[in-house]
Amino acid sequence: xxxxxxxxxxxxxxxxxxxxxxxxxxxxxxxxxxxxxxxxxxxxxxxxxxxxxxxxxxxxxxxxxxxxxxxxxxxxxxxxxxxxxxxxxxxxxxxxxxxxxxxxxxxxxxxxxxxxxxxxxxxxxxxxxxxxxxxxxxxxxxxxxxxxxxxxxxxxxxxxxxxxxxxxxxxxxxxxxxxxxxxxxxxxxxxxxxxxxxxxxxxxxxxxxxxxxxxxxxxxxxxxxxxxxxxxxxxxxxxxxxxxxxxxxxxxxxxxxxxxxxxxxxxxxxxxxxxxxxxxxxxxxxxxxxxxxxxxxxxxxxxxxxxxxxxxxxxxxxxxxxxxxxxxxxxxxxxxxxxxxxxxxxxxxxxxxxxxxxxx
Amino acid sequence: xxxxxxxxxxxxxxxxxxxxxxxxxxxxxxxxxxxxxxxxxxxxxxxxxxxxxxxxxxxxxxxxxxxxxxxxxxxxxxxxxxxxxxxxxxxxxxxxxxxxxxxxxxxxxxxxxxxxxxxxxxxxxxxxxxxxxxxxxxxxxxxxxxxxxxxxxxxxxxxxxxxxxxxxxxxxxxxxxxxxxxxxxxxxxxxxxxxxxxxxxxxxxxxxxxxxxxxxxxxxxxxxxxxxxxxxxxxxxxxxxxxxx
Numbered sequence: 001x002x003x004x005x006x007x008x009x010x011x012x013x014x015x016x017x018x019x020x021x022x023x024x025x026x027x028x029x030x031x032x033x034x035x036x037x038x039x040x041x042x043x044x045x046x047x048x049x050x051x052x053x054x055x056x057x058x059x060x061x062x063x064x065x066x067x068x069x070x071x072x073x074x075x076x077x078x079x080x081x082x083x084x085x086x087x088x089x090x091x092x093x094x095x096x097x098x099x100x101x102x103x104x105x106x107x108x109x110x111x112x113x114x115x116x117x118x119x120x121x122x123x124x125x126x127x128x129x130x131x132x133x134x135x136x137x138x139x140x141x142x143x144x145x146x147x148x149x150x151x152x153x154x155x156x157x158x159x160x161x162x163x164x165x166x167x168x169x170x171x172x173x174x175x176x177x178x179x180x181x182x183x184x185x186x187x188x189x190x191x192x193x194x195x196x197x198x199x200x201x202x203x204x205x206x207x208x209x210x211x212x213x214x215x216x217x218x219x220x221x222x223x224x225x226x227x228x229x230x231x232x233x234x235x236x237x238x239x240x241x242x243x244x245x246x247x248x249x250x251x252x253x254x255x256x257x258x259x260x261x262x263x264x265x266x267x268x269x270x271x272x273x274x275x276x277x278x279x280x281x282x283x284x285x286x287x288x289x290x291x292x293x294x295x296x297x298x299x300x301x302x303x304x305x306x307x308x309x310x311x312x313x314x315x316x317x318x319x320x321x322x323x324x325x326x327x328x329x330x331x332x333x334x335x336x337x338x339x340x341x342x343x344x345x346x347x348x349x350x351x352x353x354x355x356x357x358x359x360x
Numbered sequence: 361x362x363x364x365x366x367x368x369x370x371x372x373x374x375x376x377x378x379x380x381x382x383x384x385x386x387x388x389x390x391x392x393x394x395x396x397x398x399x400x401x402x403x404x405x406x407x408x409x410x411x412x413x414x415x416x417x418x419x420x421x422x423x424x425x426x427x428x429x430x431x432x433x434x435x436x437x438x439x440x441x442x443x444x445x446x447x448x449x450x451x452x453x454x455x456x457x458x459x460x461x462x463x464x465x466x467x468x469x470x471x472x473x474x475x476x477x478x479x480x481x482x483x484x485x486x487x488x489x490x491x492x493x494x495x496x497x498x499x500x501x502x503x504x505x506x507x508x509x510x511x512x513x514x515x516x517x518x519x520x521x522x523x524x525x526x527x528x529x530x531x532x533x534x535x536x537x538x539x540x541x542x543x544x545x546x547x548x549x550x551x552x553x554x555x556x557x558x559x560x561x562x563x564x565x566x567x568x569x570x571x572x573x574x575x576x577x578x579x580x581x582x583x584x585x586x587x588x589x590x591x592x593x594x595x596x597x598x599x600x601x602x603x604x605x
Contacts, residue, residue, distance in 0.1 A: 254450075254452075256448060256450050256452035257452060257454065259415050259448065259452060260446075260448065260452035260453070260454070260511075261454075262413075262414075262415060262441065263413055263415065263441065263444075263445070263446040263448075263515070264441070264445075264465070264466035264470065264514065264515070264518055265438060265441040265442050265466055265470040265518065266465075266466060266469060266470060267434075267438070270469050270470075274465060274469065275454050275465075278456050279454075279455065279456050282456065356456070358455060358456055358498040358499075358500060359455070359498055359499075359500030359501060
């Protein structure tokens with residue numbers, strides 16, 4: 001190699017911050033125009049928003065009269081925080097909800113920390129024993145005072161509906177997907193009908209039916225809890241969507257995987273549980289989490305059947321004469337909390353995908 | 361050689377829709393015999409061996425493997441699959457499991473071996489195909505030849521009495537074919553009953569007790585290697601041989 005060649009480096013303009021700007025933001029005249037327009041939009045939107053939310057906002061006080069600054073009145077949220085988080089759940093029993101949160105938090109954190117032992121047992125505890133603890137702690141029994149579900153509300157109710165919906169709909173969705181692909185015509189047709197009926201109906205209709213129509217068909221005196229009816233509705237609705245997502249994953253599996261499993265003598269259920277589902281569920285993680293996020297946000301619809309979820313109770317609090325006119329604060333707060341939960345799911349799904357990636 | 365009958369096919373027919381893919385197949389294979397099946401593509405050779413472990417269902421005739429007749433009874437299918445190992449053209453390893461887990465999966469869940477014992481045995485077979493140093497890698501991290509040897513080890517872990525090979529070297533890069541064939545030759549020398557669909561005529565000459573030539577769903581010719589290559593009777597066999605040799 002000649003010495004002259006060594007002296008030629010890459011063009012200076014393509015290196016460093018200037019190079020990056022040039023390549024990504026100002027590569028030609030219309031990209032430059034878009035960049036300038038984008039910067040202008042940010043300039044118009046961001047400062048007022050920051051001012052309203054933080055700089056000019058009111059954080060200290062106890063009544064609306066303390067909100068003297070021009071910005072948001074966060075005192076509104078602060079003063080109603082118990083209602084917003086727990087609904088009308090009796091104050092002296094709130095420790096029961098917090099206790100359940102605590103268990104969930106500890107075992108969840110345990111599962112998230114890499115390389116700990118006995119994760120299988122913790123997972124099994126969460127799936128089998130924890131739900132029983134939840135039922136007893138939250139609704140009462142074993143010496144605990146009963147708390148009717150009509151008193152449940154706020155973020156707590158949202159988490160109950162979304163949590164039950166998400167946890168139960170996945171296994172049901174998987175079974176429906178397997179059923180729809182079954183070689184037995186009766187099973188396949190029944191599953192298809194079930195899926196298509198639930199997918200063909202808006203969730204709001206499902207909730208109305210569960211709340212208003214369903215009791216008409218029950219014998220007199222039989223009274224299902226309204227929350228349970230809503231839970232079942234949400235669960236099947238979500239399961240029907242998940243079934244189609246999972247079926248997509250099953251169809252993407254190469255035929256050779258089925259044949260290799262059969263050739264080593266695995267029976268149908270073992271083949272599905274050990275070979276096919278672990279791979280096909282992994283493929284559709286983004287879509288499954290998408291479904292979960294959708295169902296989490298759709299829980300806000302339970303307002304139409306008179307259950308006060310997180311968003312519902314914020315709207316309700318806003319109609320309190322003491323706090324009229326603060327709905328902006330309420331909606332911004334609701335949006336922020338929803339975003340945190342949905343982003344957490346999204347983050348977890350990316351982490352899971354990375355962890356399960358074994359190449360192909 | 362003992363003459364214990366391992367596989368018996370009597371008047372076996374199979375159709376894919378209108379297409380007659382297996383036409384009156386009659387075959388007897390004794391313990392320890394090595395059969396090589398060759399023929400043009402679409403001649404039914406893969407279908408034939410896939411019928412033996414019920415990856416394909418035959419529609420007429422009888423297939424008897426080690427005294428058990430293949431029927432729709434799932435017990436007969438399970439029993440036969442337990443005795444018959446299979447190696448595929450595309451390897452079909454389970455990509456989400458390590459090589460070791462690929463090999464120990466069926467022994468644990470089908471044979472009900474304790475985990476430790478199954479893994480120990482898997483390591484033994486991986487050593488035999490000389491990839492025990494790759495045991496903890498995933499299939500995607502291995503070369504084609506290594507994957508196919510792992511697939512052979514996976515089948516052997518079930519301790520089958522019969523091994524089926526469906527074009528085991530056709531998907532491999534040329535420089536990897538030998539390492540797989542070497543493993544197969546070793547297996548043959550160990551006395552395994554083998555049915556191999558392949559176009560590797562060198563392998564056929566070296567190990568086959570008999571070579572079967574198939575065309576259009578029929579067995580055209582079945583002979584020992586020497587006669588097969590030196591005195592083929594049918595015109596179709598001669599044409600085929602002239603094309604591949």
